[in-house]
Amino acid sequence: xxxxxxxxxxxxxxxxxxxxxxxxxxxxxxxxxxxxxxxxxxxxxxxxxxxxxxxxxxxxxxxxxxxxxxxxxxxxxxxxxxxxxxxxxxxxxxxxxxxxxxxxxxxxxxxxxxxxxxxxxxxxxxxxxxxxxxxxxxxxxxxxxxxxxxxxxxxxxxxxxxxxxxxxxxxxxxxxxxxxxxxxxxxxxxxxxxxxxxxxxxxxxxxxxxxxxxxxxxxxxxxxxxxxxxxxxxxxxxxxxxxxxxxxxxxxxxxxxxxxxxxxxxxxxxxxxxxxxxxxxxxxxxxxxxxxxxxxxxxxxxxxxxxxxxxxxxxxxxxxxxxxxxxxxxxxxxxxxxxxxxxxxxxxxxxxxxxxxxxxxxxxxxxxxxxxxxxxxxxxxxxxxxxxxxxxxxxxxxxxxxxxxxxxxxxxxxxxxxxxxxxxxxxxxxxxxxxxxxxxxxxxxxxxxxxxxxxxxxxxxxxxxxxxxxxxxxxxxxxxxxxxxxxxxxxxxxxxxxxxxxxxxxxxxxxxxxxxxxxxxxxxxxxxxxxxxxxxxxxxxxxxxxxxxxxxxxxxxxxxxxxxxxxxxxxxxxxxxxxxxxxxxxxxxxxxxxxxxxxxxxxxxxxxxxxxxxxxxxxxxxxxxxxxxxxxxxxxxxxxxxxxxxxxxxxxxxxxxxxxxxxxxxxxxxxxxxxxxxxxxxxxxxxxxxxxxxxxxxxxxxxxxxxxxxxxxxxxxxxxxxxxxxxxxxxxxxxx
Numbered sequence: 001x002x003x004x005x006x007x008x009x010x011x012x013x014x015x016x017x018x019x020x021x022x023x024x025x026x027x028x029x030x031x032x033x034x035x036x037x038x039x040x041x042x043x044x045x046x047x048x049x050x051x052x053x054x055x056x057x058x059x060x061x062x063x064x065x066x067x068x069x070x071x072x073x074x075x076x077x078x079x080x081x082x083x084x085x086x087x088x089x090x091x092x093x094x095x096x097x098x099x100x101x102x103x104x105x106x107x108x109x110x111x112x113x114x115x116x117x118x119x120x121x122x123x124x125x126x127x128x129x130x131x132x133x134x135x136x137x138x139x140x141x142x143x144x145x146x147x148x149x150x151x152x153x154x155x156x157x158x159x160x161x162x163x164x165x166x167x168x169x170x171x172x173x174x175x176x177x178x179x180x181x182x183x184x185x186x187x188x189x190x191x192x193x194x195x196x197x198x199x200x201x202x203x204x205x206x207x208x209x210x211x212x213x214x215x216x217x218x219x220x221x222x223x224x225x226x227x228x229x230x231x232x233x234x235x236x237x238x239x240x241x242x243x244x245x246x247x248x249x250x251x252x253x254x255x256x257x258x259x260x261x262x263x264x265x266x267x268x269x270x271x272x273x274x275x276x277x278x279x280x281x282x283x284x285x286x287x288x289x290x291x292x293x294x295x296x297x298x299x300x301x302x303x304x305x306x307x308x309x310x311x312x313x314x315x316x317x318x319x320x321x322x323x324x325x326x327x328x329x330x331x332x333x334x335x336x337x338x339x340x341x342x343x344x345x346x347x348x349x350x351x352x353x354x355x356x357x358x359x360x361x362x363x364x365x366x367x368x369x370x371x372x373x374x375x376x377x378x379x380x381x382x383x384x385x386x387x388x389x390x391x392x393x394x395x396x397x398x399x400x401x402x403x404x405x406x407x408x409x410x411x412x413x414x415x416x417x418x419x420x421x422x423x424x425x426x427x428x429x430x431x432x433x434x435x436x437x438x439x440x441x442x443x444x445x446x447x448x449x450x451x452x453x454x455x456x457x458x459x460x461x462x463x464x465x466x467x468x469x470x471x472x473x474x475x476x477x478x479x480x481x482x483x484x485x486x487x488x489x490x491x492x493x494x495x496x497x498x499x500x501x502x503x504x505x506x507x508x509x510x511x512x513x514x515x516x517x518x519x520x521x522x523x524x525x526x527x528x529x530x531x532x533x534x535x536x537x538x539x540x541x542x543x544x545x546x547x548x549x550x551x552x553x554x555x556x557x558x559x560x561x562x563x564x565x566x567x568x569x570x571x572x573x574x575x576x577x578x579x580x581x582x583x584x585x586x587x588x589x590x591x592x593x594x595x596x597x598x599x600x601x602x603x604x605x606x607x608x609x610x611x612x613x614x615x616x617x618x619x620x621x622x623x624x625x626x627x628x629x630x631x632x633x634x635x636x637x638x639x640x641x642x643x644x645x646x647x648x649x650x651x652x653x654x655x656x657x658x659x660x661x662x663x664x665x666x667x668x669x670x671x672x673x674x675x676x677x678x679x680x681x682x683x684x685x686x687x688x689x690x691x692x693x694x695x696x697x698x699x700x701x702x703x704x705x706x707x708x709x710x711x712x713x714x715x716x717x718x719x720x721x722x723x724x725x726x727x728x729x730x731x732x733x734x735x736x
Contacts, residue, residue, distance in 0.1 A: 004061055005697055008054040015047060016684050023677040023725075039675040045088055052081045062697075069210040076203035080659075083197030084673065091190035093671065095174060098123045099182040103147070107187045115189075118167060120147045123182050124155075140173050142183040158185065163667060172668070188671065197672060201659040208652040218695070219648040247291045249308045250301035255435055258442045260296045261467070263449045263457060265387040265399035270458055273299075273388070274470050280380060284373055285333075286316045302381045304430045309381075310336045315373050319366030326370075336381075339374045388445065389419045390452045397456045418448065462531055469528040475546070476582040478521065483575030485514050490568045490625070511567045512560065518574060519553040526550060538606040545581035547607065549574040551614045566618070573617045601664035609657035609682075613718055615650040616689065619643050620715035623708035630705065640704035643711060647692055654686045681721040688714050 018038065026034035038044050056078060064071040094109035103120040122145050129139040141159040146166050148154075156164040156171075164171040168191040175184035212219055250256070260274035267279075277295035278288045288295050301309050313333035317323050323331070326338045379385035387399040393408055400407060402423030407416055422445065429438040450457065457463075489511055526546065529537040537543040556570020622643050626636045661679075666672035673679060692701040692710065700706050 004054065004058050008051070008058045009691075009698070011047070011051045011054055012687060015051060016687055018044070018047070019680045019684055022675075023680050026677060035675070045085070048081060049085070052078055069207055069214050072203060073207035073211060076200050076207050078200075079203055080197055080200030083193050083195075083200055086196055087190050087193030091188070091193055093186070093188045093190070095184060095186050097177065097182055097184050098142075098144070100124075100126070102182075115187075117169065117187075119149065121145070121171070122147075126176055126183050128176070140176055140183075142173055142176075142185070144171070158183070160668070194666065194672070198663075201663070204655060204659065208655065212649065212652070218693075219645065247293065248301055248312050249305040250293060250297040251304065251430060251438070252435055253294060253297065255438050255442070256294055256296035256300055258439055259300060260294075262388055262442065262446055263390070263453065263463075265390075270453070270456075272463060272467055272470070274467055276386075278470055280376065284316065284377060285314050290314060299380060299386075300430075302377065303383060303386065304427060306381045310340075312336075313338075315339070315370075315377065317370055319370070322366045322370050325367075334370075336374070336377055339370075383423065388449070389422065390449055391415065391419060392452050392454065392456075397453060462534075465528045465531040469525065469532060472521075472525060472528070475578045478518065479575050479578035479582060481575070482514070482518055482571050483579065485511070486568050486570075486572030486575055489571065511571070512557075515553055515557050515560070515567060515570055518571075519550065519557060522546065522550040522553065522574075536607070538602075538610070542581045544606055544610050545577045547610045548614045548617075549577035549581070551611045552577065552617070555611075555614060555618070569618045569621055572621060573614060576617075577614075601660060601667065605657055605661040605664055608653050608660060612650050612653035612657060613722065615646055615653070616715060616718050619646060619650070619711040623710075623712040626704065626708040627712070636704045636708070640707050643707060644692070644695075647689065651686065651690050651693060654682070654689065658682055658686060678721065678725045681717065681725055685714075685717040685721050688717050 022034050022038040025037060055074065059071070059074050064074065092109065092115045094107045094115065096104060096107035098104050098121060100123050103122045105117050105120045106114055107117070108114050124143040124145055126143070127141045129141060139160050141157060144156050144158060144164065146154040146156060148167075154166060156166070158164045158171050158173045160173050162173075168189055170188045172186040172188070173183065174186045176182070177184070251259075260272060260277065262273040263270055264273045264276050266276040274296060277299045281290060281295040281298045282288050285298075290298050293301070298314075313328075313331060313335050315334045315336070315338075316332060317326065317328065317334050318332065320329075323329055323334070326334050326342050328334050328338055376385065383402040385401065387401045389400045389402075389404070391398050391400065391407070391411065393411060400419050404419065407419050409416070422441075426438060426441050426445075429435075429441060458466075489507075492507065526537055529543070538547055552570050552573035556566045556574075559566045560570075622639050626639045629635055658679075661682075662672040665674065691698060692707060695701050701710070
């Protein structure tokens with residue numbers, strides 16, 4: 001039995017090494033090479049079959065029938081592997097373009113093999129639905145007709161996240177031909193594999209819930225352990241500095257505040273001018289204000305006082321090579337004139353076709369980023385990026401910037417003149433410093449926007465929510481405060497021997513108050529962002545890190561009465577998560593969600609995974625505390641028990657998040673598993689953290705210090721899964 005155990009776990013660890021290596025191969029050699037060498041190779045399937053067989057033999061030898069919940073858990077995993085095997089051997093999957101009105105009866109897979117459909121399918125019509133008042137796609141909809149050999153016809157609809165099913169075949173909206181050539185469908189035929197895999201998911205969910213509620217399980221044995229009373233954590237600190245210089249010319253703050261409430265078409269959506277100004281200023285300078293000026297004043301300065309702002313060192317340049325090219329080695333900030341001079345003497349290769357000559361990828365990327373900032377500020381200064389003037393023409397809402405030349409001529413002369421010259425009049429008022437007249441004009445401009453935009457504009461509730469969100473969003477400051485509070489509380493706890501009961505009552509009260517206030521603050525921000533975006537705010541890296549911070553605070557508040565040491569955990573985890581969220585120069589733009597991402601399954605998938613990551617961060621911080629206070633054997637043992645207890649729901653959350661993501665992928669993309677780097681590393685992370693649950697088979701995890709060091713090192717896999725895939729490995733999930 002010992003050899004069977006060693007063989008089973010050795011195979012599993014070897015598989016994790018193979019998967020990790022395959023993601024590196026995919027990055028260096030491409031997806032096709034990784035699939036041919038590994039994921040689609042017969043030896044890879046044989047290796048999984050060997051793991052399943054060895055695991056089954058070991059399950060029988062361990063007599064798991066005496067622990068039915070554990071037995072069902074492992075059977076569920078075997079059923080999922082069986083479903084994957086059926087899919088690999090029998091599934092048919094490929095893409096096909098269906099032209100308008102032309103019947104189709106076959107499709108080709110990625111290997112070029114042709115598959116015949118037992119019916120014909122033809123495209124009746126195709127529609128692109130856009131978000132109100134913009135040209136941003138909200139959904140792609142295909143109306144199809146399926147004709148069976150017996151003469152029966154079926155009319156169906158295929159759209160993003162809406163699959164059309166017929167006789168075991170599933171049609172997914174994958175794309176469309178912009179030239180009018182029809183729709184692109186992914187066709188999948190895998191009824192047996194999907195049924196078996198989904199059955200495994202259901203069994204897994206039942207087994208995990210059974211494990212958590214069964215009083216005979218290891219989870220409940222830990223929960224009743226008398227030593228489980230409390231817990232703890234650790235981490236880092238940041239300091240920021242500001243610079244002061246002469247303030248450039250701009251409009252008064254009250255005029256700028258009026259401009260903030262104007263509507264503008266920005267990033268394919270209608271939003272407050274305030275949002276546009278904040279994103280513009282943050283993109284250029286790295287902060288949402290400059291020398292005491294609001295973001296709206298910065299934009300107004302570029303529009304109305306260009307000559308005064310063109311020499312202002314406001315464009316942040318991080319790359320040393322680019323700073324050398326611009327001649328600003330002693331400063332991190334360049335002016336627009338620095339760019340103009342570098343371009344005029346040919347030292348700044350900003351043209352896209354000349355970037356290849358640079359050679360170094362990092363420098364090319366830095367030059368491209370600098371060029372983007374240069375182009376953005378140039379467009380704002382020229383007014384072309386400031387689309388404040390709507391026109392409801394022939395039932396469509398179009399937006400124009402000052403001096404636009406493409407205004408339709410078949411409109412009312414008054415509207416034409418207002419769109420063509422209205423901003424010129426505001427410019428004259430600013431030059432004359434007629435601030436009363438400027439305020440009145442801005443009021444009239446907003447009245448015009450409301451009249452012309454009508455119901456196509458965001459609702460007042462949504463518009464006001466975004467204004468409040470912009471005012472309240474100070475994640476970097478909150479992050480530093482939370483991280484600092486967590487460090488201070490951790491140090492104080494260490495000084496009193498990690499026993500929270502020895503702390504003064506006022507310290508505990510302050511810690512709880514900070515947790516509650518931070519949780520309330522993030523709850524407000526997330527709720528406002530939800531109202532503004534129209535979907536659960538878990539669609540990108542910023543939102544998910546903000547979600548982790550919120551979940552960490554909620555978990556700390558929920559557990560602090562039973563284990564008071566989770567308070568440093570919550571403060572530090574939330575602070576660090578918000579710091580990571582603010583690493584970018586500004587909050588990611590609240591854009592209309594990609595059609596394929598507009599699914600409740602995706603939101604649930606991300607939320608569950610993020611909760612698991614927050615708990616894994618707790619385990620990592622607990623391990624660090626155990627190492628720091630290793631002389632206190634009682635505390636180390638107690639943290640070990642708490643870590644084991646937390647590990648059960650955490651691993652189950654990881655597994656649940658993965659299979660919910662698989663269901664979403666199957667609904668949206670036509671396949672529940674694609675061996676994407678994020679999927680692969682999520683699986684690796686799941687296995688890494690599942691190993692410590694096998695304390696009978698792997699008794700080393702019963703040793704407290706071994707367990708804590710393992711949890712510290714294991715967190716590297718979480719960092720790779722979240723950050724490494726996003727920034728290094730790429731793939732379908734690199735946006736997340």
